[in-house]
Amino acid sequence: xxxxxxxxxxxxxxxxxxxxxxxxxxxxxxxxxxxxxxxxxxxxxxxxxxxxxxxxxxxxxxxxxxxxxxxxxxxxxxxxxxxxxxxxxxxxxxxxxxxxxxxxxxxxxxxxxxxxxxxxxxxxxxxxxxxxxxxxxxxxxxxxxxxxxxxxxxxxxxxxxxxxxxxxxxxxxxxxxxxxxxx
Ligand SMILES: C[S@@+](CC[C@H](N)C(=O)[O-])C[C@H]1O[C@@H](n2cnc3c(N)ncnc32)[C@H](O)[C@@H]1O
Numbered sequence: 001x002x003x004x005x006x007x008x009x010x011x012x013x014x015x016x017x018x019x020x021x022x023x024x025x026x027x028x029x030x031x032x033x034x035x036x037x038x039x040x041x042x043x044x045x046x047x048x049x050x051x052x053x054x055x056x057x058x059x060x061x062x063x064x065x066x067x068x069x070x071x072x073x074x075x076x077x078x079x080x081x082x083x084x085x086x087x088x089x090x091x092x093x094x095x096x097x098x099x100x101x102x103x104x105x106x107x108x109x110x111x112x113x114x115x116x117x118x119x120x121x122x123x124x125x126x127x128x129x130x131x132x133x134x135x136x137x138x139x140x141x142x143x144x145x146x147x148x149x150x151x152x153x154x155x156x157x158x159x160x161x162x163x164x165x166x167x168x169x170x171x172x173x174x175x176x177x178x179x180x181x182x183x
Contacts, residue, residue, distance in 0.1 A: 052070065115165060115167035
């Protein structure tokens, strides 16, 4: 995970995972070491972890509620077909052309939780390539007309290291209870 210095779950994901219907399946896209797959399992969700390199997920193979898919999310075609998930989690990863498919993968009543680097991050380190940096409001634009935004932030954070990030939690429902910051 070249752009992450933490194996701890993102506090944003930890908070907004409460939006996902209990017992559903979480799609952890570009899962890396699987920190959010592990969190999802600890919260009682099944999980599908997708990454082009699944080596760091090997220990999760013993868990029958975890599906591990070695897929190139940037190749021809979307590897998940029409599958829908109760929760879709994406952190520290951006492949712009996949955004519509990511939003479409959220099942009725389900939630999208997305957090990654944004324009301005180059001042603090990598990623600095504009292809990997969200533009202001880009996640809002991605869900507009599809999902209801529960929370959205864009700005500089200090932890786990100084960075400019953007994050969203949104549901395929009219509204949802807003999870408390500590949950
Ligand atoms: C910075 S890491 C983030 C990992 C995880 N989401 C997290 O926040 O802990 C980016 C991940 O994207 C994966 N990745 C990069 N290009 C990919 C591709 N074309 N298809 C699937 N996964 C890819 C990498 O293998 C890596 O695990």
